[in-house]
Amino acid sequence: MSQQPILDVQDIVKYFPVAGGLWSKPKAWIKAVDGISFQVYKGESFGLVGESGCGKTTLGRTILRLIEPTSGSIKLNGREITRLNQREMRALRRDVQMIFQDPQASLDPRMKVASIVTEPLRAFQKTGRQQLRDRALNLLEKVGLKADALDKYPHAFSGGERQRIGIARALCLNPSLIVADEPVSALDMSIQAQVLNLLGDLKTSFDFSSLIISHDLSVINHMCDRIAVMYLGVIVEMAPSNMFGRIQRHPYTAALVSAVPTPDPHKKQSPITLEGEIPSPVNPPPGCLFHTRCTYCFEHCRVERPTLVEIQAGHTVACWLNNGRGL
Amino acid sequence: MSSALLEIQDLTVSFQTSQGVRRAVEQVSLYIEEGETLGLVGESGCGKSVTALSVLGLVDRSTGLIESGRILFKGKNLLDLNTEALRRLRGNAISMVFQEPMTSLNPVLPVGRQIAEPLMTHQGLSKIEAYASAMTWLERVKIPMARKRMQEYPHQLSGGMRQRVMIAMAMVCSPSLLMADEPTTALDVSTQAQILHLIEKLKADLKMSVLFITHDLGIVAQTAKRVVVMYAGQVVEAASVTDIFDRPAHPYTRGLLRSIPRMQPPTDVPKKRLQEIKGTLPSLDIIIPGCRFADRCPEVFEPCRQKKPDLSPVQAGQQARCWLYADGSGKP
Amino acid sequence: MNKHLKNINFRCGLVLTAVVVLAAAVSFFWTPYDANRMDPGHRLEAPSFYHLLGTDQYGRDILSRVMVGAVNSIFVGLATVVIGMVAGVVLGLIAAYIGKWADESIMRLSDLLFGFPAVLTAILISAIWGPSISNVMVAIGIFYIPVFTRLTRAVALGIWGREFIEAARASGASEWAITFRHVLPNLLSPLIIQATIQFAVAVLAEAGLSYLGLGTQPPHASWGRMLYEAQTFMEISPWMCIFPGLAIAWTVLGFNLLGDGIRDNLDPYML
Ligand SMILES: Nc1ncnc2c1ncn2[C@@H]1O[C@H](COP(=O)(O)OP(=O)(O)O)[C@@H](O)[C@H]1O
Ligand SMILES: Nc1ncnc2c1ncn2[C@@H]1O[C@H](COP(=O)(O)OP(=O)(O)O)[C@@H](O)[C@H]1O
Ligand SMILES: [Mg+2]
Ligand SMILES: [Mg+2]
Numbered sequence: 037m038s039q040q041p042i043l044d045v046q047d048i049v050k051y052f053p054v055a056g057g058l059w060s061k062p063k064a065w066i067k068a069v070d071g072i073s074f075q076v077y078k079g080e081s082f083g084l085v086g087e088s089g090c091g092k093t094t095l096g097r098t099i100l101r102l103i104e105p106t107s108g109s110i111k112l113n114g115r116e117i118t119r120l121n122q123r124e125m126r127a128l129r130r131d132v133q134m135i136f137q138d139p140q141a142s143l144d145p146r147m148k149v150a151s152i153v154t155e156p157l158r159a160f161q162k163t164g165r166q167q168l169r170d171r172a173l174n175l176l177e178k179v180g181l182k183a184d185a186l187d188k189y190p191h192a193f194s195g196g197e198r199q200r201i202g203i204a205r206a207l208c209l210n211p212s213l214i215v216a217d218e219p220v221s222a223l224d225m226s227i228q229a230q231v232l233n234l235l236g237d238l239k240t241s242f243d244f245s246s247l248i249i250s251h252d253l254s255v256i257n258h259m260c261d262r263i264a265v266m267y268l269g270v271i272v273e274m275a276p277s278n279m280f281g282r283i284q285r286h287p288y289t290a291a292l293v294s295a296v297p298t299p300d301p302h303k304k305q306s307p308i309t310l311e312g313e314i315p316s317p318v319n320p321p322p323g324c325l326f327h328t329r330c331t332y333c334f335e336h337c338r339v340e341r342p343t344l345v346e347i348q349a350g351h352t353v354a355c356w357l358n359n360g361r362g363l
Numbered sequence: 364m365s366s367a368l369l370e371i372q373d374l375t376v377s378f379q380t381s382q383g384v385r386r387a388v389e390q391v392s393l394y395i396e397e398g399e400t401l402g403l404v405g406e407s408g409c410g411k412s413v414t415a416l417s418v419l420g421l422v423d424r425s426t427g428l429i430e431s432g433r434i435l436f437k438g439k440n441l442l443d444l445n446t447e448a449l450r451r452l453r454g455n456a457i458s459m460v461f462q463e464p465m466t467s468l469n470p471v472l473p474v475g476r477q478i479a480e481p482l483m484t485h486q487g488l489s490k491i492e493a494y495a496s497a498m499t500w501l502e503r504v505k506i507p508m509a510r511k512r513m514q515e516y517p518h519q520l521s522g523g524m525r526q527r528v529m530i531a532m533a534m535v536c537s538p539s540l541l542m543a544d545e546p547t548t549a550l551d552v553s554t555q556a557q558i559l560h561l562i563e564k565l566k567a568d569l570k571m572s573v574l575f576i577t578h579d580l581g582i583v584a585q586t587a588k589r590v591v592v593m594y595a596g597q598v599v600e601a602a603s604v605t606d607i608f609d610r611p612a613h614p615y616t617r618g619l620l621r622s623i624p625r626m627q628p629p630t631d632v633p634k635k636r637l638q639e640i641k642g643t644l645p646s647l648d649i650i651i652p653g654c655r656f657a658d659r660c661p662e663v664f665e666p667c668r669q670k671k672p673d674l675s676p677v678q679a680g681q682q683a684r685c686w687l688y689a690d691g692s693g694k695p
Numbered sequence: 696m697n698k699h700l701k702n703i704n705f706r707c708g709l710v711l712t713a714v715v716v717l718a719a720a721v722s723f724f725w726t727p728y729d730a731n732r733m734d735p736g737h738r739l740e741a742p743s744f745y746h747l748l749g750t751d752q753y754g755r756d757i758l759s760r761v762m763v764g765a766v767n768s769i770f771v772g773l774a775t776v777v778i779g780m781v782a783g784v785v786l787g788l789i790a791a792y793i794g795k796w797a798d799e800s801i802m803r804l805s806d807l808l809f810g811f812p813a814v815l816t817a818i819l820i821s822a823i824w825g826p827s828i829s830n831v832m833v834a835i836g837i838f839y840i841p842v843f844t845r846l847t848r849a850v851a852l853g854i855w856g857r858e859f860i861e862a863a864r865a866s867g868a869s870e871w872a873i874t875f876r877h878v879l880p881n882l883l884s885p886l887i888i889q890a891t892i893q894f895a896v897a898v899l900a901e902a903g904l905s906y907l908g909l910g911t912q913p914p915h916a917s918w919g920r921m922l923y924e925a926q927t928f929m930e931i932s933p934w935m936c937i938f939p940g941l942a943i944a945w946t947v948l949g950f951n952l953l954g955d956g957i958r959d960n961l962d963p964y965m966l
Contacts, residue, residue: 087551100865129867141858146880155876159867194643205866224406225578226659229622229639236636251551258624258637295556296626297581301604305585307556312507313521 040114041075042213042245043099043132048072048108050091050098054318067317068094070269071108073344076213076245083260083277084249087292087314091269092249096217099247100134101125113212130160133206137218139198143190149176149201150186156208175204178241179234196227203234207242217249232259253296262350265289268325269317271344275351285353288326324356332357367394367435368572369418369457369540374432376413376422382648387413389596391432392674395540400566400573402587402604404580406644410596411576415542419457420449436540455485458533462545464525468517474528475501475513478535485536500531504561523554527561534565541566542574547582559586580623584608589680592616595645595655598674602681612683614660615640654686662687705956708891711949715942719765726759731914739932749934751924757935760916761942767917768946771832771901772894778836780890783843784882788874790844791851802848805841813838813900814907821909828901828917831910835900839893846889847882854881884961891954895947902943918943 050069053062069091076082084092097103099110101117110117112132117125133156136142143152150172157163157171169186176185179200190198199219206214219235220228232255239246250256256263257277264274265286273286284290291308298305310329315321321328327337336356344352376388388410395401403411416422418434418441434441436457441449453459461467469477478500479493488496494513501509504527517525526546533541543562547555563586566573575586583590583604590607592600592615600613611617618640642659645651653668654660660667666686675688700706722730727747734754742749748757790801817834824830854860855878863873898918904910905919913920918939925936 134865142862156866229637295552299580
């Protein structure tokens with residue numbers, strides 16, 4: 037890991053208004069992302085994992101400024117981007133691209149593949165027709181699609197192939213950071229492995245850093261070097277992935293890991309069952325956000341929200357239990 | 364297999380589509396014994412739901428056709444029953460839980476009423492008795508404040524809660540067979556764990572059999588006693604859960620097991636690369652002369668592309684639809 | 696066979712409209728008789744070998760007049776749809792893209808226009824500028840603006856919310872590029888469908904207004920005008936009203952079927 041992070045996120049907050057009447061002020065706020073900080077270093081794969089509704093997508097889109105953050109700072113290659121105007125921001129998009137969850141929805145059904153994959157290129161420089169086609173061809177080859185795909189429309193492809201098209205588009209300008217929001221969640225089992233391998237291979241050949249978002253712990257664990265676990269808009273634990281499969285210090289992470297069914301009939305699991313449901317992000321509990329479902333909860337947890345504390349090199353946990361002790 | 368509660372023999376179902384006739388399910392055979400959980404596993408579109416829907420006669424009448432086969436439930440062929448007899452069976456002796464509870468619950472009726480309904484129609488309970496029973500069921504599926512929830516509508520409940528309501532509805536008449544069609548696919552892992560636990564517990568309490576349909580090999584390993592693997596409309600392998608995971612016979616099953624990312628990868632697999640199955644799923648609209656997996660199979664040889672393989676025994680209790688085992692020796 | 700042609704609506708619509716367009720095109724070069732030439736010797740003649748559809752009270756050949764009337768109808772249809780569509784698409788896109796006050800004011804304005812009866816607009820316009828075919832076109836065209844504005848706005852809002860727009864934005868595409876490369880192409884199919892239907896409505900409206908004497912002025916041939924003139928002779932020479940009436944019904948049906956057919960065909964999976 038080098039010194040300067042590619043992406044440096046500090047205290048990002050995103051609240052969505054709950055619409056009141058047509059003309060009135062919002063009644064309340066959905067606290068989708070509530071103070072998140074992390075860094076992604078060069079060459080690294082950083083994973084964000086958490087259950088649906090915990091704010092992963094909102095965070096990912098905020099980092100690309102597809103959504104405006106309520107507050108906080110985002111530095112891309114050392115440059116603060118939250119205050120850039122639309123034109124300046126657009127110029128910056130060369131360097132950071134996105135892969136979307138739904139390969140069907142994220143490709144324009146009325147555009148041919150050749151135009152789709154070269155869209156980033158056309159956005160930034162005047163390029164001749166032949167050059168565009170050459171680039172498209174080159175990209176398709178890189179993601180394992182045949183040349184005859186160029187002049188077809190997205191509907192002619194299977195889900196896995198469409199995701200390859202989406203990946204080719206993201207790679208078009210050799211970005212230094214790729215944000216992938218659930219890149220394999222919509223794919224079939226036997227196709228998931230292909231796309232995961234492809235992303236791994238491309239990462240080596242194109243040399244980008246990535247921020248991978250997924251609800252699937254095994255996917256994140258497989259793909260990422262470091263992992264952050266989110267709950268209700270905050271990060272509760274952050275650790276390198278090799279540590280992640282074994283030691284978890286946050287009760288939520290421990291429950292999450294134990295709930296993933298192991299594909300091994302000889303290891304019968306007894307998951308740590310969490311009581312109740314995730315509280316609403318409109319009315320998050322005071323103190324530690326997880327205290328309403330935590331079996332270890334004590335007095336202090338109800339009062340003050342814990343911050344991320346480093347308990348080991350590269351391993352941080354936001355839990356009052358871990359200020360010195362462990363689970 | 365006289366002890367089988369449900370036995371499907373050579374079921375073939377096709378649909379009329381704009382592209383022509385689509386064989387969604389071809390010669391599917393499986394059985395479920397009393398009190399056991401059978402895992403039916405396969406990728407989306409491989410025919411799992413159609414197989415389950417055929418049991419209850421719920422395959423879309425206008426386009427779907429059960430071409431052949433028998434579905435024996437307690438020895439009686441369900442395909443011979445008329446609609447009225449089938450209706451009496453549904454939600455009574457055989458019930459089903461679907462992936463997306465929102466589409467199978469009635470949005471304009473309170474959930475209490477929906478749970479009580481089958482009791483009144485199938486068991487002739489009075490309204491008061493049925494509602495009382497419905498409420499105990501809501502408590503049994505661990506819905507907090509059951510009395511209040513009785514009056515609520517499906518949209519007022521969370522996804523996990525709705526799935527609990529669906530399960531309560533499926534359970535009220537104490538079915539002898541529960542068909543759970545991807546009941547946790549739309550849920551988060553922690554909610555999934557709760558629902559799996561609930562189904563497991565109810566199964567033990569009511570001594571029923573469960574057909575658990577899923578695409579998640581982890582769930583299969585954790586819940587099923589025997590497993591049937593489907594691929595492109597066919598059963599490709601059937602075996603006990605330990606054989607499937609320890610000695611998978613069909614190249615597809617083997618490939619699948621190697622291709623899934625694991626929390627703790629087995630030591631022989633380098634972490635950063637999965638062993639993928641090449642190629643894409645075949646279209647069901649094209650008739651393939653040989654094995655449907657041949658194009659993606661690493662072990663393909665001459666007969667595979669010429670003739671359809673049958674389910675051949677591999678060892679006691681294990682069968683695979685693969686030419687490797689066609690000589691009956693059980694060895695590739 | 697072409698996939699589109701499999702659709703029965705599309706096929707029928709295409710045949711019906713093709714006949715009308717062909718008749719109009721041919722009439723530029725050739726009609727059986729001069730459409731406006733009076734022939735007192737052959738007044739109110741029933742259909743015969745010489746006059747396939749008969750003659751009117753001045754002895755003019757009805758087939759020729761129906762053919763020339765087709766030009767008139769097509770012209771009105773085209774012009775009104777173009778006026779309505781161009782203005783409507785621009786306004787609709789502005790409303791959808793800017794939102795807030797722009798959306799509010801554009802939508803209220805189009806409500807106002809929409810609430811105003813077309814016939815009344817036409818009467819008003821003819822009262823001010825005098826009755827003429829161009830005024831009819833302007834009147835109907837204005838009436839079409841809110842139709843296309845609403846459609847464009849509704850569809851564009853939907854498209855702007857789709858994920859591929861966000862993907863384009865994340866790729867670095869400018870808002871102009873997004874509008875022209877993604878929004879407009881996806882708008883095209885609903886617009887074409889609407890256009891064919893409005894075309895049919897315009898043919899009907901022009902006929903109605905000409906019938907009222909507000910549209911095409913004599914001696915020019917217009918189906919509505921022909922119907923109006925025919926009513927006095929209904930009993931003695933019914934062919935005078937049957938054939939223009941049939942032409943109107945034929946055209947309206949043709950364009951409606953075409954619209955339905957396109958709608959069925961424009962499932963993106965059939966491109
Ligand atoms: N555009 C929006 N307007 C209002 N609320 C939103 C919007 N997008 C997301 N949310 C809310 O923010 C929370 C986090 O959502 P999301 O980021 O999509 O979670 P995840 O991707 O982890 O499933 C959810 O409660 C969701 O309802
Ligand atoms: N009503 C229907 N009409 C046409 N095809 C259908 C219909 N229902 C299912 N199919 C087809 O049958 C195949 C199997 O579907 P299904 O049993 O739902 O798969 P899954 O294993 O995901 O549950 C799919 O290819 C699907 O397209
Ligand atoms: Mg998300
Ligand atoms: Mg299914």
